Amino acid sequence: MTHLTIPKTYKLYIGGKFPRSESGRVYEITTAKGAFLANAAKASRKDARDAVVAARAAQPGWSGATAYNRGQVLYRVAEVLEGRRAQFVDEIVQGEGVAASVASAQVDAAIDTWVWYAGWADKYVQVAGNANAVSGPYFNLSTPEPTGVVAVVAPPGSSLLGLVSVVAPVVTTGNAVVVLASEATPLSAISLAEVLATSDVPGGVINILTGSASEIAPWLAGHADVNGLDLAGAGDLDWVDLQVAGAETLTRVLPPVDGIPALSLERMLAFTETKTVWHTKSMI
Amino acid sequence: MTSFLEYAPAPESTAILDLKPSYGLFIGGEFVGGHGAGFTTISPSTEKHIADIASADAQDVDLAVAAARRAYERTWSKLSGADRGKYLFRIARLVQERARELAVAESLDNGKPIKEARDVDVPLVAAWFFYYAGWADKLDYAGLGANPRSLGVAAQVVPWNFPLLMLAWKIAPALAAGNTVVIKPAETTPLTALIFAEILQQADLPAGVVNIITGAGETGELLVNHPGVDKVAFTGSTAVGKAIARSTAGSGKKVTLELGGKAANIVFDDAPIDQAIEGIVTGIFFNQGHVCCAGSRLLVQENIHDEVVARLKARLSTLRLGDPLDKNTDIGAINSRAQLDRIRELSAIGESEGAERWTAECAIPENGFWFAPTIFTNVSTSNRIARDEVFGPVLSVLTFRTPAEAVARANNTPYGLSAGIWSSNGSRILAVADRLRAGVVWANTFNQFDPASPFGGYKESGYGREGGRHGLAAYLESSSLQDSAGAVRAGSARRAVTATRKAAK
Numbered sequence: 134m135t136h137l138t139i140p141k142t143y144k145l146y147i148g149g150k151f152p153r154s155e156s157g158r159v160y161e162i163t164t165a166k167g168a169f170l171a172n173a174a175k176a177s178r179k180d181a182r183d184a185v186v187a188a189r190a191a192q193p194g195w196s197g198a199t200a201y202n203r204g205q206v207l208y209r210v211a212e213v214l215e216g217r218r219a220q221f222v223d224e225i226v227q228g229e230g231v232a233a234s235v236a237s238a239q240v241d242a243a244i245d246t247w248v249w250y251a252g253w254a255d256k257y258v259q260v261a262g263n264a265n266a267v268s269g270p271y272f273n274l275s276t277p278e279p280t281g282v283v284a285v286v287a288p289p290g291s292s293l294l295g296l297v298s299v300v301a302p303v304v305t306t307g308n309a310v311v312v313l314a315s316e317a318t319p320l321s322a323i324s325l326a327e328v329l330a331t332s333d334v335p336g337g338v339i340n341i342l343t344g345s346a347s348e349i350a351p352w353l354a355g356h357a358d359v360n361g362l363d364l365a366g367a368g369d370l371d372w373v374d375l376q377v378a379g380a381e382t383l384t385r386v387l388p389p390v391d392g393i394p395a396l397s398l399e400r401m402l403a404f405t406e407t408k409t410v411w412h413t414k415s416m417i
Numbered sequence: 418m419t420s421f422l423e424y425a426p427a428p429e430s431t432a433i434l435d436l437k438p439s440y441g442l443f444i445g446g447e448f449v450g451g452h453g454a455g456f457t458t459i460s461p462s463t464e465k466h467i468a469d470i471a472s473a474d475a476q477d478v479d480l481a482v483a484a485a486r487r488a489y490e491r492t493w494s495k496l497s498g499a500d501r502g503k504y505l506f507r508i509a510r511l512v513q514e515r516a517r518e519l520a521v522a523e524s525l526d527n528g529k530p531i532k533e534a535r536d537v538d539v540p541l542v543a544a545w546f547f548y549y550a551g552w553a554d555k556l557d558y559a560g561l562g563a564n565p566r567s568l569g570v571a572a573q574v575v576p577w578n579f580p581l582l583m584l585a586w587k588i589a590p591a592l593a594a595g596n597t598v599v600i601k602p603a604e605t606t607p608l609t610a611l612i613f614a615e616i617l618q619q620a621d622l623p624a625g626v627v628n629i630i631t632g633a634g635e636t637g638e639l640l641v642n643h644p645g646v647d648k649v650a651f652t653g654s655t656a657v658g659k660a661i662a663r664s665t666a667g668s669g670k671k672v673t674l675e676l677g678g679k680a681a682n683i684v685f686d687d688a689p690i691d692q693a694i695e696g697i698v699t700g701i702f703f704n705q706g707h708v709c710c711a712g713s714r715l716l717v718q719e720n721i722h723d724e725v726v727a728r729l730k731a732r733l734s735t736l737r738l739g740d741p742l743d744k745n746t747d748i749g750a751i752n753s754r755a756q757l758d759r760i761r762e763l764s765a766i767g768e769s770e771g772a773e774r775w776t777a778e779c780a781i782p783e784n785g786f787w788f789a790p791t792i793f794t795n796v797s798t799s800n801r802i803a804r805d806e807v808f809g810p811v812l813s814v815l816t817f818r819t820p821a822e823a824v825a826r827a828n829n830t831p832y833g834l835s836a837g838i839w840s841s842n843g844s845r846i847l848a849v850a851d852r853l854r855a856g857v858v859w860a861n862t863f864n865q866f867d868p869a870s871p872f873g874g875y876k877e878s879g880y881g882r883e884g885g886r887h888g889l890a891a892y893l894e895s896s897s898l899q900d901s902a903g904a905v906r907a908g909s910a911r912r913a914v915t916a917t918r919k920a921a922k
Contacts, residue, residue, distance in 0.1 A: 260560065265885055267867035268544070275871045275887065360876070373667030380662035382831070383655075383674070383877050388667075399895055406833075406875045407882050410850045412843075413861040416689060 146326035148187030149336015165230025176344035184340035188309035191337025196307030204254035211247035277405035279307035283361035284353035292321035302400035319343035439469035443614035446624025461528035462750035473630035488625030498554030505550030526608035528750030548868035549589035567595030569647035577603035578707035594892035673881025678834030681827035682712030688839035710835035760809035767802035833875030
């Protein structure tokens with residue numbers, strides 16, 4: 134007697150919940166050879182805006198958490214991901230049509246990426262900030278702070294590692310993120326959302342949308358409450374238009390990259406703001 | 418009866434100036450004529466003509482960028498960091514030697530009080546060059562990984578409120594990092610930049626390393642959008658900053674923007690009140706309020722509102738408005754008629770929207786552009802004078818009851834350049850400073866600047882920092898990306914990336 138499988142319904146991940154697209158739209162996801170895998174939710178403009186609202190609401194709590202706490206939460210993501218590696222290997226093999234060893238290496242790299250960034254949470258301030266020897270009786274300190282809400286276009290060619298490589302650096306510093314998953318291979322992204330939901334990442338800190346990047350990215354880029362825009366995976370979109378849309382509110386922008394971004398302090402600091410505080414020392 | 422405020426005139430002599438009747442563009446180490454329609458620069462305190470100034474058109478911008486490119490490729494990028502630093506040290510010393518002359522020229526051309534040009538602007542110019550001179554041969558220690566690279570040709574556009582100081586903020590880090598420069602001073606204040614060109618000649622700076630082109634906004638637009646520049650640095654209005662962000666999108670140019678502000682100066686009821694009053698005055702009336710980080714919104718705790726406002730009015734009544742070259746002058750001239758019109762317009766809107774206007778009594782000179790120190794009380798958050806950058810000696814007073822309300826009101830603006838906190842409670846200062854969304858926060862002080870201290874905004878006040886180690890990063894390409902990739906992506910992880918990249922293709 135064989136067990137008839139229970140296929141998963143893949144939905145969006147917004148504010149820590151798994152809603153369907155409010156538009157009711159789905160699109161078909163297939164294996165590399167064209168066989169049906171699942172219907173993924175096709176996010177709408179309204180879903181994107183809801184995700185920004187959720188990110189904005191979650192951001193102060195996340196950046197206000199201690200750096201030690203943020204580091205542990207991100208490390209926890211790696212732990213939970215490690216425990217579910219077989220599921221991700223399966224999904225990547227099916228979705229990308231690669232060998233199990235290649236998929237396995239991708240999951241390894243994704244896990245290691247979380248661990249690398251987790252360790253940065255309580256260090257980037259020391260590396261990117263400093264005391265300043267000014268000419269006067271002042272205690273003067275510069276420290277980086279998270280920019281706020283960052284919209285991210287994940288690399289289209291990778292199910293899992295691409296997404297993790299762009300999301301992790303943004304949230305490590307205390308930003309909240311709305312990410313557009315790879316359009317063709319979005320299933321791992323939603324499975325990753327299940328990992329996030331069970332890893333103590335507060336709801337709303339990472340919001341994941343699946344669907345058409347060319348349709349949704351402009352709404353995020355032009356959104357006045359989006360402070361940062363990582364166009365890592367937007368190379369095939371009209372990304373200059375996205376940057377132009379962001380200019381209206383002086384959104385901080387990272388341009389597209391070829392392939393998957395490497396581990397990088399720069400990617401973290403791209404979405405931080407340096408605050409310099411002068412404390413007078415003269416009033417004894 | 419003679420008031421204690423009546424001083425004998427004490428004008429600084431302009432005899433120290435050796436101005437030419439007309440100035441060309443400084444391209445390739447020499448003054449050359451411009452192809453655009455020239456203009457004149459006047460003294461805003463007298464409206465008298467100072468000098469004729471050349472205007473750079475598209476052809477001149479091409480020439481300047483080409484000169485900078487040549488200098489970058491043939492000379493500057495091949496020079497050692499130590500030698501670049503020596504040129505910057507020379508410039509710092511020459512600025513000190515000619516400090517009096519530069520201060521007088523700045524006061525004359527800009528309208529700012531001589532004591533401010535003499536004690537703030539010019540000393541900081543020298544300090545800026547001295548600070549970045551020392552960085553030129555230490556770039557490996559700037560936190561950007563080993564061997565950070567210069568960008569190439571930097572296009573820089575600076576405003577009229579601190580003409581020479583803003584020029585120094587731009588040129589010093591650019592040159593220290595190994596870039597060459599084409600810089601455009603503001604149309605109304607080109608004079609000190611042109612004297613600075615003479616200083617560059619005295620320093621024997623290689624030709625083309627710094628090119629100074631004068632002109633109006635159109636010249637600046639041509640410069641920042643020129644395909645031959647690798648870096649754009651702009652200080653000015655948020656509207657122009659947004660236009661630059663749009664026009665440079667997708668160009669690969671590295672852009673830093675220092676834009677407008679509407680800073681909150683928060684005064685708690687436990688503040689050291691004497692110092693706070695002085696700080697509020699410095700915050701908004703320094704440089705006639707022509708300061709992007711000016712403390713233009715006073716947020717005062719409700720229970721001390723009346724006392725603070727009364728003491729402010731008393732203090733403002735002692736400020737001396739008049740001849741910028743007089744050593745006793747506190748408030749100089751508004752920089753231009755256009756700016757005066759804007760200040761008048763926004764002040765009129767403030768009144769029409771219901772805020773209560775108070776203006777210090779002072780004699781206004783017959784000629785020139787003047788605006789007496791003005792306070793608006795009974796201002797509500799939605800009033801234009803509480804939202805728009807006035808860029809003049811106009812203070813809007815709002816109140817709050819709790820620290821949380823103060824923070825919420827302070828952050829209720831699209832800008833995020835600076836803020837002030839006045840309190841004797843150190844713990845409260847730190848907590849409030851943490852919550853303010855502003856790039857520079859002054860606690861029990863205001864409007865302090867130093868080359869070692871990064872300056873720049875959050876949100877629509879722009880991006881990038883000037884000053885300190887952070888200011889250097891605006892002119893360098895980091896190598897940390899390659900470094901961390903090589904160091905960490907070892908073994909299976911690296912193979913996975915490669916495999917995935919292949920799979921994607």
